Amino acid sequence: xxxxxxxxxxxxxxxxxxxxxxxxxxxxxxxxxxxxxxxxxxxxxxxxxxxxxxxxxxxxxxxxxxxxxxxxxxxxxxxxxxxxxxxxxxxxxxxxxxxxxxxxxxxxxxxxxxxx
Amino acid sequence: xxxxxxxxxxxxxxxxxxxxxxxxxxxxxxxxxxxxxxxxxxxxxxxxxxxxxxxxxxxxxxxxxxxxxxxxxxxxxxxxxxxxxxxxxxxxxxxxxxxxxxxxxx
Numbered sequence: 001x002x003x004x005x006x007x008x009x010x011x012x013x014x015x016x017x018x019x020x021x022x023x024x025x026x027x028x029x030x031x032x033x034x035x036x037x038x039x040x041x042x043x044x045x046x047x048x049x050x051x052x053x054x055x056x057x058x059x060x061x062x063x064x065x066x067x068x069x070x071x072x073x074x075x076x077x078x079x080x081x082x083x084x085x086x087x088x089x090x091x092x093x094x095x096x097x098x099x100x101x102x103x104x105x106x107x108x109x110x111x112x113x114x115x116x
Numbered sequence: 117x118x119x120x121x122x123x124x125x126x127x128x129x130x131x132x133x134x135x136x137x138x139x140x141x142x143x144x145x146x147x148x149x150x151x152x153x154x155x156x157x158x159x160x161x162x163x164x165x166x167x168x169x170x171x172x173x174x175x176x177x178x179x180x181x182x183x184x185x186x187x188x189x190x191x192x193x194x195x196x197x198x199x200x201x202x203x204x205x206x207x208x209x210x211x212x213x214x215x216x217x218x219x220x221x222x
Contacts, residue, residue: 002161032208038157043202043212091157095210103147103166103207107159 001027004096006108013084013115021079021111023094029074030096034105035067038091050077084115118143122203122213129193130221137188137216139203146207148179150188153200153215162188162201193220 003026013019023033032051036044048064050056050071058064066088068080077096081088091112095105119142129135139148150162163170163177165186170177174194179186190197198220204210 034209043214044159044204046209046211049209093157093159097208102164104149104161104164105147105204105210106161107151110157110159112157 002098002106003027004030004094004106004108006094006111008111009109010112011114013113015085015115016083018080018082019084019113021081021092021094021113023077023079023096023108025075025096025098025106028096028098028106030077031074031099032097033071033077034095034097035069035077035079036093036095038093038110040091044093047079081113084113086115089113089115118145118205118211120203120205120211120213122201122216124216125214126217126219128219128221131193131195133193133220135190135193135218137190137201137203137218139186139188139205139213141184141186141203141205143184144181145205147210148186148203148205149210150177150186151202151204152197153202155199159202190218193218195220195222 007022035047048056048058056069071077093110095107121140151159165179167181174191176189200215202215204212
């Protein structure tokens with residue numbers, strides 16, 4: 001149980017275009033979903049927290065207009081990287097929490113974004 | 117915010133050896149998780165352990181919340197145990213440590 005999927009697993013896009021990444025909780029309802037970013041050989045950094053039906057809360061230094069997050073249902077959150085630039089190239093990982101009294105997070109397999 | 121320190125940063129062992137990974141954190145937490153990140157980047161949940169001791173096969177973990185540390189034990193290491201091990205702590209939001217890169221040589 002507690003499976004989280006992400007799509008696509010990898011994407012290459014041209015500079016200036018937008019890319020959407022989907023995160024789905026497959027066998028549970030996620031009241032809260034999280035988006036992380038990981039650079040090579042580094043740890044995960046939290047970008048934003050989203051609760052179903054409300055606006056996402058962004059961490060300090062993360063541009064909300066560049067990284068659009070939508071949590072439209074209890075099983076789906078999307079991250080859209082708008083007007084992508086090469087410095088946005090990274091590994092993006094989502095997680096989901098059922099929130100039923102436990103704070104445990106379950107992680108998706110990640111999306112590798114390369115902006116050329 | 118919460119500070120998380122993992123040690124050692126790198127660990128190289130022979131197959132069959134035992135290892136202990138440590139996670140120190142700076143504040144009381146409601147959530148502590150251990151993960152193994154495989155070579156493809158997937159984070160594998162090992163333990164959800166804000167306190168106490170748990171075991172799963174060759175792996176076990178202990179968190180002493182009052183002293184703000186957690187230990188991950190790996191016994192009889194196998195080459196497939198290689199990868200980066202992360203400790204993450206917090207409440208609703210998680211703060212990740214820098215990880216321990218474990219290499220198990222045959």
